[in-house]
Amino acid sequence: MPEMIRVEGLQKTFRVMERRPGLRGAVLNLFAPRHRMVQAVNAVSFSLQAGELVGYLGPNGAGKSTTIKVLTGLLVPTAGEVQVNGVVPWKVRERYVRQIGAVFGYRSTLWWDLPVIDSLELLQPMYDIPPARFRSNLAEFSRLLDLEPFINTPVRSLSLGQRMRADICAALLHEPHLLFLDEPTIGLDVVAKEHIRQFVSHVNRQRGVTVLLTTHDLSDVERLCERVMILDLGRLLYDGSLAGLNDAFESFWSLKVDFAEDYADVNLPGLPAPRREGRQAVYAFDHRELSSAELIRRLLERFAIADLEVRRPPLEETIRRIYQEKLLVDGERGQAV
């Protein structure tokens, strides 16, 4: 697979004005403003292959949006190299943006007071899309995103879910090879989110569009991405498969067992005593030392069992721990980059 995005040592520093409090402070600010440098992104390197769908995760302020803005050519980084499809985005922005699609979930690219269709039709001459091609794309996306019911409604009267669908359509009509989605499901209800996920998955699989997605909704990631990158405090902490993330940070899985009979003692040698409730017991085990198959075999040898369920800790929990305990920072980097 050809390489689509290559980022090396990306760094973006913002100069932030520091305000001193109070009247005296205000006067001082006027004559001697104080600045502080904030590193939004620091030494971030990664690459994306064509056709990948990658989740870019991190708490608020981690530097996700800054990265996306650099990759879409809107910001000029302080240092580092970026090549997308062989070009440097910010150097040839106007030409470059023809090849990409971008959705910023919290703001719209549509004309606020005009019907959705007007904004979409403007894109045909703007990107020189052949009219027939434009019609067929519009028909396809409009069907998949269910735009028909509100395509003649002014954007300002749309619900958030409708607006987001229209914006995603507007980012794809010119058939970009690369799509940046910055929080495309922010503030949406479950049904609307699912709708958008299905569509993103469709364009990735059917049309081979490479997608880089930032989100705070981990169900988006679980549903869509095989690979995730985790960013915090401007640094890339993890880059790898979603499954690998779980394996690396959550070694304890649990096995829930429903016994078919009443047993006085269900402890297993070498394992901590399970939590019990009636005929049910929950065993915690380190899956790296003991496979679930082995554990189940041992249980079946000793007891009559009605039902079994292996549980991995939810992704949400893993990510929360990574953010909170800064699991990946410095020393304990595990398999991180």
Next chain:
Amino acid sequence: MVTFWRIIKLSFLQQLTYRTAMLAGLVTNFFWGLFRAAVVMALLSSQGSVNGLDLPGALTFIVVGQAMLAFMNIFGSYELMTSVYTGSIAADLVRPVPLFFLWMGKDLGRSVVNLLGRGVLLVAVYAFFFPIQTPKSGLGWLAALGSLLLGWLLCFAWRFLVNLAAFWTPDARGVGRAAFIASQLLSGFILPLRMYPDWFVQFSQYTPFPGMFNTSMEVYLGLLNGEALLSALAQQAAWLAVLVLACYAVLRLGLRKLVIQGG
């Protein structure tokens, strides 16, 4: 080019949806115009004419100028600035259209609505109160319209340039207000430049501002003929080239240090 026309059309359609704002603007423009006409009458009634500008000419200058006010957007606009501050400029920058022409298209569409909805209507109503002069020949009309278009482009380029200050300061409104007051005064919008002292007029000739308004009105009134007319149009075109180049250069610098706000 098609894109440019479509942007103008969309902006035109969008502006049409703001009917209440248009009506309010119309009423304000109308009364303010009457007031300004009264001031000029008071100034000129005893003198006959100043520097070749007589009372009917001056009244036409004021009244037609008042009708062009919304079209030319003489008071300035702060939209581009706002889009830098809110970060919505990001939506414009991910589209493959030069920012200057995107905003020119938006501005022009709106201006055309204002020309038709406010300008034409105002001139028609004022025609009942004042003897409004018109160019005396087809060529006169052509020159006036050409000069008016150049004036509009100059106004737009100036507004664009002023708004670019937003890339450098967290609140460029003050810069904007000062700049737009200067342009109102020096463009001859407040009073025809012929009514100012000589030194002021001479000073104004070193700026692009007379071309934004005064020149167009003088061409309309037929005060400039032959060589003077050609030279006036050439000056407008030359200043336009200067301002457009300045816009491009400043925009280039600004985008390099752009900080997209929010999220």
